[in-house]
Ligand code: KG4
């Protein structure tokens with residue numbers, strides 16, 4: 001099949017997203033964000049998330065499909081990891097669509113989607129081998145990517161994910177939800193010197209830990225007079241962001257040295273963070289080829305699911321329609337390195 005038109009569906013967390021994608025090109029896309037529902041609780045409430053996916057998926061899909069008169073060659077939906085209720089909504093809808101129209105179906109690993117996100121950029125020329133960092137609300141992992149369809153885990157966080165650390169820190173600083181963009185915005189207002197928060201496990205290979213950093217921030221917050229001044233909030237947001245970015249970039253460098261690779265991909269919501277993007281892009285000065293997806297394709301979206309599904313289909317063929325949703329799922333089982 002030459003350049004198939006792929007329908008992608010993403011419902012694993014708090015975005016109901018649908019896209020039509022064809023080899024490096026997003027033909028149409030729509031997203032319904034649940035941020036306003038979950039903001040009140042300071043995090044994603046799974047039951048509310050799945051009900052909202054069930055209510056909106058058809059509306060979002062109609063918006064994408066109504067303007068498309070051409071064929072659809074492949075249907076891809078996130079099959080895991082993620083919140084099981086949302087996964088079931090997206091999978092059930094996608095499998096019914098595929099069955100009704102007799103189109104092949106692929107269940108996609110959400111993290112494979114984040115790895116494939118740079119492919120949706122029409123200027124994208126990247127080919128593995130590469131080292132890949134995925135930093136999101138639920139995961140912080142560094143992989144060796146010898147080829148599309150193959151990954152080898154090099155290391156990851158032992159406790160909190162980097163995005164989770166941003167979100168929890170934002171709550172401590174009363175900056176709201178989601179925390180990453182709020183911390184970035186507060187940090188950008190900081191001028192002058194800032195307290196230095198610890199960089200846990202900096203010298204311990206590619207393993208990471210972010211829960212101690214969160215505790216260090218809490219200790220610092222508790223030691224300051226309340227309510228925190230705007231300057232204090234900006235300084236602490238800056239210090240936290242600086243520590244997280246420093247750990248991620250140090251670990252990426254180490255992974256590059258260890259593998260001898262000269263290419264890097266970053267993905268996941270935290271890859272939308274500007275200081276992280278700047279620090280990773282600066283690796284080009286050391287002869288590393290760097291692939292940083294457009295910001296809107298770092299956070300959850302359906303185009304990346306369609307892109308990963310295309311790779312999956314090309315390498316492994318279609319899935320059966322009874323492939324189950326998986327709340328937990330190791331990416332190395334999906335794309336095993338040979
Ligand atoms: O990949 P994603 O959209 O959803 C998951 O699969 O988890 O990532 C969401 C995470 C949240 O923790 C959010 O705070 C973080 O990505 N994030 C950011 C930024 N934008 C989103 N973290 C730091 N800086 C940002 N600009």
Ligand code: ZN
Nearest residue numbers: 136268269300
């Ligand atoms: Zn994600």
